[in-house]
Amino acid sequence: MDIFEIHGQTGISKVLVGERLQNLPKYLPPTKCIIITDTYVKNHYHHLFPDFNLIELESGEHTKNLETLKEIYAKLLDYEADRSTFIVGIGGGVVCDLAGFAASTYMRGLDFGFVATSLLAQVDASVGGKNAINFRGYKNIVGTFHQPRFVICDLELLDTLPQTEILNGLAEILKHALIGDPELFSFLERHFEKKDSADRDFFQRVVHDSIAVKAAVVERDERESGERRILNFGHTLGHAIEKTTLLSHGEAISLGMVFAVRYSEKKKKLEATESEKILSLFYKMKLPMDSAFDKTRVLAAIRKDKKREADRIHFVFLKDIGTPEVAKISFHELEESIHDLC
Ligand SMILES: NC(=O)c1ccc[n+]([C@@H]2O[C@H](COP(=O)([O-])OP(=O)(O)OC[C@H]3O[C@@H](n4cnc5c(N)ncnc54)[C@H](O)[C@@H]3O)[C@@H](O)[C@H]2O)c1
Numbered sequence: 001m002d003i004f005e006i007h008g009q010t011g012i013s014k015v016l017v018g019e020r021l022q023n024l025p026k027y028l029p030p031t032k033c034i035i036i037t038d039t040y041v042k043n044h045y046h047h048l049f050p051d052f053n054l055i056e057l058e059s060g061e062h063t064k065n066l067e068t069l070k071e072i073y074a075k076l077l078d079y080e081a082d083r084s085t086f087i088v089g090i091g092g093g094v095v096c097d098l099a100g101f102a103a104s105t106y107m108r109g110l111d112f113g114f115v116a117t118s119l120l121a122q123v124d125a126s127v128g129g130k131n132a133i134n135f136r137g138y139k140n141i142v143g144t145f146h147q148p149r150f151v152i153c154d155l156e157l158l159d160t161l162p163q164t165e166i167l168n169g170l171a172e173i174l175k176h177a178l179i180g181d182p183e184l185f186s187f188l189e190r191h192f193e194k195k196d197s198a199d200r201d202f203f204q205r206v207v208h209d210s211i212a213v214k215a216a217v218v219e220r221d222e223r224e225s226g227e228r229r230i231l232n233f234g235h236t237l238g239h240a241i242e243k244t245t246l247l248s249h250g251e252a253i254s255l256g257m258v259f260a261v262r263y264s265e266k267k268k269k270l271e272a273t274e275s276e277k278i279l280s281l282f283y284k285m286k287l288p289m290d291s292a293f294d295k296t297r298v299l300a301a302i303r304k305d306k307k308r309e310a311d312r313i314h315f316v317f318l319k320d321i322g323t324p325e326v327a328k329i330s331f332h333e334l335e336e337s338i339h340d341l342c
């Protein structure tokens with residue numbers, strides 16, 4: 001097992017990579033605990049949950065809204081949760097976001113922890129202290145910054161995760177390699193094809209290294225005033241594609257990252273040889289590199305992006321593998337490049 005400590009403004013968060021769900025009680029305080037999970041995760045793993053009151057949510061992104069939050073608050077009242085109650089979210093990114101948001105707002109904030117069950121939640125959603133829900137079509141627009149006390153990343157739970165969900169996590173792992181870890185990039189180059197789908201050593205290494213990149217960025221800039229923006233690499237275009245097509249998050253941000261790589265090369269920030277090396281790894285990892293999408297709709301979605309400031313946008317370029325650069329560019333320039341490179 002590998003353990004990280006993230007020192008955040010709301011306390012220390014321990015991330016335990018390779019710990020098991022059945023050891024969860026070891027990390028719980030001796031107070032009342034309430035579990036929040038979703039239907040699929042409960043169906044697979046209920047037999048491993050400790051015996052506490054349970055709040056079960058429908059699975060899927062559509063539940064990440066205010067209505068579900070109201071249901072959670074109502075259940076917390078029914079179960080007589082008070083300031084000393086500890087909340088545990090067991091699930092993917094949706095459960096972690098909802099459990100973290102509910103816990104950090106109910107009675108002005110209860111302590112909470114996560115068992116991250118999807119690859120994406122392990123390498124991204126459960127780490128970093130952001131908890132948010134969607135509202136009126138805006139993704140993650142209402143939220144809190146509040147660190148979980150612990151995050152258990154049980155790699156054995158990945159055995160039941162559908163392949164499309166694995167791909168969502170792999171796309172974020174490659175993102176972390178590109179913005180912060182050239183060695184992780186080389187490891188993926190060398191080992192990706194050889195790995196078995198249930199290769200525990202492969203996942204232990206890539207989940208660990210990926211969290212190391214995210215944890216370091218979060219510690220330096222917890223509230224996204226600057227450096228944390230690099231975590232949005234590939235996401236400006238990616239989010240807009242995800243919103244306007246049927247592609248998954250992983251597929252959409254892969255297209256966004258491929259665009260960012262080509263754009264970086266076009267702006268002479270990134271050498272052509274490096275760009276070629278990066279694109280070959282996308283190919284090897286079977287991450288999509290080209291897909292038709294409606295550019296007008298995608299551009300309209302970027303315009304709506306909450307991160308846009310006036311007519312300029314923060315865009316994450318790459319100068320090298322592991323070296324990102326955030327620059328403000330005009331929306332007009334971005335529009336032209338999308339027409340040109342996609
Ligand atoms: N807070 C953050 O910093 C942050 C960062 C990245 C993403 N997110 C959020 O995370 C969410 C996406 O997370 P996700 O991809 O985990 O989605 P998800 O939580 O919807 O999980 C994907 C699917 O896999 C199922 N599942 C989860 N674990 C399983 C397992 N072990 N076996 C079988 N099925 C399992 C879930 O029930 C769901 O159907 C988005 O809402 C996104 O906004 C948040």
Ligand SMILES: [Zn+2]
Binds near residue numbers: 172249253
């Ligand atoms: Zn993402």
